[in-house]
Amino acid sequence: MTNHSRLEISVGAFVAAGLAIVAYLAISLGNVRLLSGHRTTIAARFSSIGDLRNAAPVRIAGVNVGQVGKIQLADYVARIELLIDSGVKIPSDTIASIRTAGLLGEAFVSLSPGGSDRILSDGDAIVQTEPALDITQLLQKYAFGSTTEPPPGTDEGRSGPKLEDPLK
Amino acid sequence: MLEPLRPAPGLRLTNLLGGLGHHAIEGVGSIGRFVVFSGRAAVAIGRRPFRLRVVLEQLHFFGNRSIAIAVLTASFTGMVLALQGHDTLQRFGSESQVGPLVALSLLRELAPVLAGIVIAARAGSATTATLGNMRMTEQIDALDAMAIDSRQYLVSTRLLAAMIAVPIITALFSLAGIVAAFVLATQILGQEPGVFWGGVERSVEWVDISLGLKKSFVFAALIATISCYRGYHATGGATGVGRATTRAVVETTSLILVGDYVLTALLM
Numbered sequence: 001m002t003n004h005s006r007l008e009i010s011v012g013a014f015v016a017a018g019l020a021i022v023a024y025l026a027i028s029l030g031n032v033r034l035l036s037g038h039r040t041t042i043a044a045r046f047s048s049i050g051d052l053r054n055a056a057p058v059r060i061a062g063v064n065v066g067q068v069g070k071i072q073l074a075d076y077v078a079r080i081e082l083l084i085d086s087g088v089k090i091p092s093d094t095i096a097s098i099r100t101a102g103l104l105g106e107a108f109v110s111l112s113p114g115g116s117d118r119i120l121s122d123g124d125a126i127v128q129t130e131p132a133l134d135i136t137q138l139l140q141k142y143a144f145g146s147t148t149e150p151p152p153g154t155d156e157g158r159s160g161p162k163l164e165d166p167l168k
Numbered sequence: 169m170l171e172p173l174r175p176a177p178g179l180r181l182t183n184l185l186g187g188l189g190h191h192a193i194e195g196v197g198s199i200g201r202f203v204v205f206s207g208r209a210a211v212a213i214g215r216r217p218f219r220l221r222v223v224l225e226q227l228h229f230f231g232n233r234s235i236a237i238a239v240l241t242a243s244f245t246g247m248v249l250a251l252q253g254h255d256t257l258q259r260f261g262s263e264s265q266v267g268p269l270v271a272l273s274l275l276r277e278l279a280p281v282l283a284g285i286v287i288a289a290r291a292g293s294a295t296t297a298t299l300g301n302m303r304m305t306e307q308i309d310a311l312d313a314m315a316i317d318s319r320q321y322l323v324s325t326r327l328l329a330a331m332i333a334v335p336i337i338t339a340l341f342s343l344a345g346i347v348a349a350f351v352l353a354t355q356i357l358g359q360e361p362g363v364f365w366g367g368v369e370r371s372v373e374w375v376d377i378s379l380g381l382k383k384s385f386v387f388a389a390l391i392a393t394i395s396c397y398r399g400y401h402a403t404g405g406a407t408g409v410g411r412a413t414t415r416a417v418v419e420t421t422s423l424i425l426v427g428d429y430v431l432t433a434l435l436m
Contacts, residue, residue, distance in 0.1 A: 030377045
């Protein structure tokens with residue numbers, strides 16, 4: 001078949017455009033990696049991971065350098081795997097912390113590389129981690145002072161929010 | 169089909185139960201006939217002769233000819249989502265989330281559902297009318313008499329064409345909607361292009377895209393099988409074809425909406 005009819009050409013163009021759109025959506029918007037180059041898997045343990053979920057981004061200085069892999073419970077702390085793009089070197093004294101974009105945005109892992117000469121390789125673990133901030137707890141602390149000692153000027157032992165009694 | 173009116177038999181338990189049983193058996197039977205019809209059509213896709221010419225024509229009909237209406241529907245859906253989203257999100261100072269709102273709504277829900285409904289109304293109805301007319305003018309019988317498997321020739325080809333065309337139209341729908349929303353947001357609502365695209369890129373994951381595409385495959389099968397079934401089994405002359413077409417469109421659109429909920433619940 002050398003002479004293609006107009007029907008064949010237009011259908012061919014339609015299918016090709018469709019595949020191109022799916023590919024564009026997947027690669028550009030959906031962050032799908034066709035050639036997923038080798039990724040370094042580095043473990044990290046957190047006392048709390050907050051709202052962090054699978055496939056959340058891993059960032060250094062705000063730049064995406066990988067994503068969160070498996071999340072599991074190990075000895076009552078969260079053990080997560082960080083899949084770091086090849087070419088990004090992670091020093092052994094890197095600090096991993098769980099942050100949220102904005103006040104209520106999505107959770108991601110932020111890495112602050114240290115100055116060590118030892119570079120973490122596949123299967124190594126990051127030792128220093130900062131757990132996710134609990135916004136509710138933080139607000140409680142802010143509103144009522146420390147949660148461990150009663151706020152100044154209140155009755156000893158009084159707990160709970162210091163609010164105007166609406167019925168008075 | 170409504171039963172012909174019988175003389176009132178009086179309210180006896182056996183009559184009530186009998187009526188219930190009669191409808192139940194009818195209902196299960198008609199679902200069964202439809203499933204067998206669809207299953208045979210699906211199996212016959214892989215059987216020789218492949219009838220590529222017919223598939224190509226149907227692909228053109230289901231796909232190429234649906235582009236204009238899909239892009240029109242998608243653009244206005246995307247723009248109205250951006251307008252409404254901007255208005256609501258502005259109250260919380262989060263106008264920057266308009267992009268993710270539009271993109272996720274389109275990719276996950278609106279593109280498969282609306283593209284499905286648009287194609288059901290445009291191509292599905294025409295399919296039922298065509299097959300119904302062929303049934304009325306005994307062309308389907310003529311095919312069978314010539315030892316051409318009419319189900320394979322008419323139904324399998326359309327099923328395959330729809331399964332290819334509908335996901336593509338769905339992807340096009342998403343893209344057109346997002347682009348229209350982008351133009352509106354940046355040109356009229358005064359958003360920064362980078363804020364819009366950055367938000368979209370950050371929030372959209374492959375699971376969102378694949379969810380929409382999985383749905384569109386199911387909807388494609390619904391559109392093709394229901395509209396072919398109604399046309400293939402049309403009875404009662406010209407009015408019968410009209411009735412079959414209406415039923416096909418109503419059943420397809422209802423099942424798309426119900427199926428969308430079920431698929432979302434199952435797949436998410």
